[in-house]
Amino acid sequence: MGRWEPNARERLERAALDLFTERGYDQTTVAEIAERAGLTKRTFFRYFADKREVLFGGQEELTRLFSEGIAGTPAGATPFQAVGGALDAVAAVFTGERLALARQRQPVVAANSDLLERELLKRAKLVAGMHDALAARGVGEPTVTVAAELGCLAFGTAFHRWVEADNRREFGALAVEALDELRAATADLG
Amino acid sequence: MGRWEPNARERLERAALDLFTERGYDQTTVAEIAERAGLTKRTFFRYFADKREVLFGGQEELTRLFSEGIAGTPAGATPFQAVGGALDAVAAVFTGERLALARQRQPVVAANSDLLERELLKRAKLVAGMHDALAARGVGEPTVTVAAELGCLAFGTAFHRWVEADNRREFGALAVEALDELRAATADLG
DNA sequence: ACGCCTGATGTCATTCGGTGTCATCACCTA
């Protein structure tokens, strides 16, 4: 029996992502995910607060990396430089092996409105984390808010390009580039 | 019997908002909302796609106002000026009578994660609408994205201040002020 | 006045997400 086989959480995540890819999110029940992982529905909900959450593991780590990345920047750095440093720190996580996972996950999330909502919530928490980390450096309103928002935007742009099918560039370079583009764009707003 | 009494939609919205205020969102069932409105659960779901949506009426109109507001700005206007014009157009909707509703609604949404998610989704659609309207004016990437995002941020800030308990200033003035603050902040990013 | 059509509503049954409760099992330790 599946009982006591290790890595229940990862097995559930794997089963969920595969089933979502095969049949779609709505056409997959939690019971089916649990069954493929050799577990039961009840156990699924012991690991994940709800059905969507199974696709959002590691978000807390990402938020932490951003906050710590900002906090770890030299004291004299500008808000943009602090955000750039954070993007550098974050880039260490986006390795080649995560790329395959991200590429499988992205169309699933994009295809479902509920999952998009959850993604937006995670993104909002990320922005809040960056906001607080920047505020702790002494950056005042409303500059903190704009910096955090643009940092998140740069991250999103970089991630999108990183996941694109034929791209082979590293996440870090893409992130720096995206942030530079945004900085330049702020001059064109009038 | 409630059958054929008019304004079923508004009755449902009223009943829902009141019940959410009294007992909280989670502690209120759709059946209870429908009952207070003199209808049934099934009818509720004919008017609203899901339980959350009952709190988000008029969002399409808001998106439309933003898009048309941007499109209606003089051809030579900068992105910021176009967004400012849209905020002016939108301000016409935020009258005194809507203020009471907004003040009742805000704590309900803020108290529930599911409702926050939905709000973020609506906000994202708003940003997408502004993005497209700005792009139609010939504003290129990534400037459109930044302008739309900051426009939404200004709107959110203005709305927040407008709803604050002791505030008596008009929405339009608050919006212009918020947008100006954001423009100034872009100079401090480094 | 009568009957018909149409759209809005009610009724019923069902699926599935999510949760509380308790039993059960594997492993560890004394």
Place this chain on the structure above:
DNA sequence: TAGGTGATGACACCGAATGACATCAGGCGT
């Protein structure tokens, strides 16, 4: 070898959401 502990299963239950079908009010033409 007997508990003790933590993870899992089994079961019941609630509520959101949806499909299928019945029913009712009002408008319209005759």
